[in-house]
Amino acid sequence: MVSRWGVPAMSEVMERAAPRLVRAQPLLRMADVSKRYGDVAALEHVSAEVYPGEVLGIVGESGSGKSTLLRMMNLEELPDEGRYALDLPGVPEDLFAMDGYARRMLRARHIGIVYQNPHLGLLMKNSSSGNVAERLLVAGERRFSVLREKAKQSLDASEFPLERMDAPPIELSGGMQQRVQLAKAIALEPAVLLLDEPTTGLDVSVQALVLDTLKRLQRERRITMVIVSHDLGVIRTMADRVMVMRRGRVVEAGLVDQVFQDPQAAYTQALVHAKL
Numbered sequence: 007m008v009s010r011w012g013v014p015a016m017s018e019v020m021e022r023a024a025p026r027l028v029r030a031q032p033l034l035r036m037a038d039v040s041k042r043y044g045d046v047a048a049l050e051h052v053s054a055e056v057y058p059g060e061v062l063g064i065v066g067e068s069g070s071g072k073s074t075l076l077r078m079m080n081l082e083e084l085p086d087e088g089r090y091a092l093d094l095p096g097v098p099e100d101l102f103a104m105d106g107y108a109r110r111m112l113r114a115r116h117i118g119i120v121y122q123n124p125h126l127g128l129l130m131k132n133s134s135s136g137n138v139a140e141r142l143l144v145a146g147e148r149r150f151s152v153l154r155e156k157a158k159q160s161l162d163a164s165e166f167p168l169e170r171m172d173a174p175p176i177e178l179s180g181g182m183q184q185r186v187q188l189a190k191a192i193a194l195e196p197a198v199l200l201l202d203e204p205t206t207g208l209d210v211s212v213q214a215l216v217l218d219t220l221k222r223l224q225r226e227r228r229i230t231m232v233i234v235s236h237d238l239g240v241i242r243t244m245a246d247r248v249m250v251m252r253r254g255r256v257v258e259a260g261l262v263d264q265v266f267q268d269p270q271a272a273y274t275q276a277l278v279h280a281k282l
């Protein structure tokens with residue numbers, strides 16, 4: 007299949023299409039994205055599509071380019087080449103072509119992100135409710151009582167203990183910090199929620215609880231998500247489809263169950279068997 011940008015929708019990849027009765031327009035489309043850091047090719051001709059309400063998992067060993075791809079999806083960084091579209095009203099065809107201010111505004115309004123490292127997503131010494139409210143300011147709300155109430159609702163939806171909402175993240179556990187990031191990320195009901203190793207580093211029991219919250223939110227709100235993890239268990243729990251990356255390239259993509267039960271690429275086979 008060739009996209010309207012004239013590049014293969016999933017170049018050089020064994021994409022096994024989801025057996026959907028209705029294939030809507032993708033909400034998110036990245037085409038032929040490449041990025042080098044000096045001699046390192048972090049991404050080479052990567053294409054990805056995510057459909058509304060779908061969870062795309064991205065898996066691969068350390069250094070395979072997962073986080074770099076997510077940073078591009080979050081418009082934090084620009085690639086050397088490639089295109090990026092979100093199917094939203096009034097949004098330009100190629101988000102990479104927007105100026106810096108427009109990119110920041112679009113990111114704040116339509117994209118939510120949870121980082122593995124909460125220091126990247128939160129002001130650690132501000133109150134947790136203030137961190138969430140900061141995101142709401144982007145939508146133009148200025149009334150303190152409304153900001154506080156909406157921040158509270160978002161924290162509650164993230165199953166954050168509300169009696170701690172005035173505590174700064176630096177005083178909270180790792181699991182609670184991730185819930186504050188999540189509350190901030192979903193406060194404006196983003197079109198897409200990006201999750202970069204959101205539970206890595208947490209105790210196994212805490213990890214399970216945070217994944218439960220993410221799954222519930224996804225089920226109830228049909229949030230479109232992209233989740234990066236090196237942990238196949240996390241991807242299997244969360245994702246509908248998976249993209250397997252190696253050395254900056256997509257080596258395999260398809261439905262999670264298909265790819266994990268019957269991996270086609272030698273690299274995916276090794277990943278799956280290493281996990282068993």
Ligand SMILES: Nc1ncnc2c1ncn2[C@@H]1O[C@H](COP(=O)(O)OP(=O)(O)OP(=O)(O)O)[C@@H](O)[C@H]1O
Nearest residue numbers: 043046048066067068069070071072073074075236
């Ligand atoms: N800002 C940067 N400057 C230089 N090299 C970078 C930069 N960001 C990423 N890289 C390099 O690009 C490659 C891909 O990195 P990336 O962090 O995307 O991989 P990853 O799959 O997310 O790995 P990990 O799971 O360890 O985070 C790596 O070789 C990395 O060292």
